Amino acid sequence: MRIAEQVTFGGSALNRAAELRGNPGAIAAQLADAHARALPIWRGKPLLTGEALDLPGWLPLDHAVFAQAGRPVFLGLDDTGPRFAFDISAWEPEEAPDTLGAFFDPSQQRHPALPGDHVFAELRGAMTRMTPRAAELVATAKAVLSWHHTHGACAKCGAPTEMTMAGWQRDCPTCGAHHFPRTDPVVIMLILRGNSVLMGRSPHWPEGMYSLLAGFVEPGETIEAAVRREVFEESGIRVGTVDYLSSQPWPFPASLMFGCRGDALSAEIEVDTNEIEDAIWVSREEMMDVFAGNSTRLKPARRGAIAHFLIWNWLADRLD
Known part of the structure; x- marks a missing residue:
C-alpha cells in the first residue's frame, strides 16, 4: 500500500538515536543540551497545548513539574534538539474525575506550575490534529512509560528491576535478567x-x-x-x-x-x-x-x- 505510512503515528522519520542509549556520557550530553525538552505524562495522559490541543507540552528539563519525577526516557533527536519524557503520575490534582482510566477520558487536568493553556488530556482526542512527528513522539512516550509502570518487577525472579539504557531496558540486579519494552x-x-x-x-x-x-x-x-x-x-x-x-x-x-x-x-x-x-x-x-x-x-x-x-x-x- 503506497500510502501506508500516512496512518496516524506513522511516517515521521524520527531519529531515535538508539546507538546513544547505552552510552551514559552521550545521554548526559543530550540532557545538558540547551535545546533539550521533555514531555510530562500523567497517568497515561500527555501534556498538550495549543489552541486545538494539538501540540505536545515540551518543557525545559529543569522545570518544577519534574521535581518528583523519576528518570527520563530518551525519545530521540527531533529537528530542534533532544527529546525526553518523564512520568509524573505521583502528582495528585485537587480533583480526580471518575472518568480516569475509562476507554475515553474527556477530563483535563491542569498543573499549578504550568500556564492555563497546558493541560493533561486524552491522546485519543488529540491524535488526529497533531503533526506526524508530534504524534510519534507522544505515542512513544506514552507506550514506553506505560510499560515501565506495569513492569517494575522481574518476570524471572520477582525482584524489583531498574531502568537502564536511557529508559529502553529494565535490568534485574538480583538475577541479572534483562527486560525490554513490550509491544x-x-x-x-x-x-x-x-x-x-x-x-x-x-x-x-x-x-x-x-x-x-x-x-x-x-x-x-x-x-x-x-x-x-x-x-x-x-x-x-x-x-x-x-x-x-x-x-x-x-x-x-x-x-x-x-x-x-x-x-x-x-x-x-x-x-x-x-x-x-x-x-x-x-x-x-x-x-x-x-x-x-x-x-x-x-x-x-x-x-x-x-x-x-x-x-x-x-x-x-x-x-x-
Whole structure:
C-alpha cells in the first residue's frame, strides 16, 4: 500500500538515536543540551497545548513539574534538539474525575506550575490534529512509560528491576535478567465479499459504532493465519487470501496493529458473543453514507485509528 505510512503515528522519520542509549556520557550530553525538552505524562495522559490541543507540552528539563519525577526516557533527536519524557503520575490534582482510566477520558487536568493553556488530556482526542512527528513522539512516550509502570518487577525472579539504557531496558540486579519494552502484535482486517465489508462491535463501544474485526497474534502464528483464525472465531466467516496493507503503533497501551485485507469465502455470520457483540456486512454505498454522517444506523470507526484509515482508503480505491 503506497500510502501506508500516512496512518496516524506513522511516517515521521524520527531519529531515535538508539546507538546513544547505552552510552551514559552521550545521554548526559543530550540532557545538558540547551535545546533539550521533555514531555510530562500523567497517568497515561500527555501534556498538550495549543489552541486545538494539538501540540505536545515540551518543557525545559529543569522545570518544577519534574521535581518528583523519576528518570527520563530518551525519545530521540527531533529537528530542534533532544527529546525526553518523564512520568509524573505521583502528582495528585485537587480533583480526580471518575472518568480516569475509562476507554475515553474527556477530563483535563491542569498543573499549578504550568500556564492555563497546558493541560493533561486524552491522546485519543488529540491524535488526529497533531503533526506526524508530534504524534510519534507522544505515542512513544506514552507506550514506553506505560510499560515501565506495569513492569517494575522481574518476570524471572520477582525482584524489583531498574531502568537502564536511557529508559529502553529494565535490568534485574538480583538475577541479572534483562527486560525490554513490550509491544503486542494485533491483526486488524478489512474482510471483503463483493461490494461489502465485514464490521463488528464490542459491547462497551458507543451505541451504533462499528469497526473492523481485530485480535492478538498468538505465539507460533503468522499474520495471515491470525487473520483467518480471529475472523472465524468472532464471526464464523471463512477467509481465503490475506494481504498486508499497513501497520500502526497503537499506544493504548502498547500494540502494533497489522492492517490486512482478506477475501471472505463464506457469507453467513455466526457471532461468538464471548468475543464481540455483533457483526454485519456493510455495503460500500452504505459505508459512504456512514462516513458522510448520513447514516442513522451506524457510526464510523474512530478517526485516527487504522480501521478508519483502511475503510476510508477502500472507499477511495487506494489500497494498492
